[in-house]
């Protein structure tokens with residue numbers, strides 16, 4: 001093999017991979033056009049566009065800064081690539097009291113308006129695409145969902161059944177201070193000392209707003225729904 005063929009082969013090998021994994025997806029997904037919901041088929045009117053503004057956007061930055069994406073994904077893979085859709089409450093709620101079975105695959109539109117699509121690097125912890133739903137309806141049902149998340153961030157091993165959790169503790173997002181007069185309304189329900197309260201800082205609050213906004217299971221236009229019909233039984 002001549003040196004020339006070797007270099008050509010090398011460029012082709014890496015070039016084709018680069019084209020199909022980077023360039024083609026970039027070009028096809030860079031300018032997604034909003035899709036209008038069709039009332040007859042989708043049961044809703046208007047434009048399909050997830051909401052992402054203010055503190056939620058700041059929270060996405062805190063999520064990125066702390067490397068949550070290293071262990072948590074935000075993609076419910078299509079059924080040909082994995083069984084995510086059938087894992088209880090990862091892809092949505094199996095039995096939402098109002099909407100029934102809301103589980104669905106993630107699509108490119110779910111990342112509309114996000115500066116970076118936090119699809120994740122590895123899946124050491126659970127997928128967080130629908131964390132907001134799980135916290136509100138399961139983990140903290142009837143309680144304050146933000147408080148559940150603050151407690152988890154402060155000490156992931158706080159809940160008895162998560163005593164072996166390997167999710168890192170993000171204590172530096174909290175301030176421990178001596179109580180003077182009344183306790184702060186946003187203090188955590190537990191503390192290290194009777195006279196000390198643990199209060200989330202601005203970054204923790206932004207992160208929790210972002211985490212609660214993670215609900216990638218809203219109804220999608222029929223034109224985007226490629227999932228096989230679910231067994232309702």
Ligand code: HEC
Pocket residue numbers: 063066067068069070071072124125126131134152156162165166167168170211
């Ligand atoms: C070293 C890997 C790692 C990193 C980094 C990490 N986590 Fe985790 N996380 C885990 C593991 C493992 C679990 C599962 C154990 C548990 O439930 O605590 C988990 C669980 C969770 C849960 C509970 C999810 C559920 O549905 O039960 C939340 C919420 C969470 N992590 C948020 C975060 C946030 C926010 C960050 C970044 C600030 C983060 N994690 C960074 C590994 C990680």
